[in-house]
Amino acid sequence: MRIDIITALPSLLESPLNDSIVKRAQTKGHVEINVHDLRDYSTDKHRNIDDYAFGGGAGMVMNIEPIARCIDKLQSERTYDEVIYMTPDGKTLNQQLANTLSIRKNLIILCGHYKGVDERVREKYITLEISIGDYVLSGGELAAAVLADAVIRLVPGVLNDETSALTDSFQDDLLAPPVYTRPAEFDGMKVPDVLISGNGKAIETWRMEKAMERTRNRRPDLWEKFNENQG
């Protein structure tokens, strides 16, 4: 998979994409991430990428020209499955959307900033608009890092048995069960006996029960979905 991220603030994306699983995915060649500084595609000598909104009002609007030059160049080099715009009015990201995107080959992610991008960018280029939840961030960069992380860890080959996505919360509409490690007792608090029993079948049953209990208590909305899907 190849991801091209277009941003006016490339430094914001550096550390989230260069650590842990996302970094290993790149080192192992499962994913190639290219961050493009929108100012490099600016047409003016001050490297401006935004301007006042027609009709007035507070906040700057990102110009279409630098974005168009950047996307046109990328699309002349290869075909993209989606051109994604990160925006609070997009479709809310969930595990299902992350799964869908994880089997795509080439993605462009455009990070919005200030009051957003000129509407004509969305009309001409954008095929998918994504939000990461109902709250407002200063820009799309952190949202793009969240999206990239959620998608990349699902790319076939990125996770090993140890980090398997199969037991993640949400993967089957259930939250994950509690986990424990050594010591077996801390301050009088004991690890549940079943986990030390060596009885694989009993452990599996316990984890399923706890996952269901947790989902019922914390996320009645997910619990309903889970039960619908059990047929």
Ligand code: 6GU
């Ligand atoms: Cl994608 N962008 C911004 N600016 N704020 C957000 C968001 C995106 N998703 C949730 N809040």
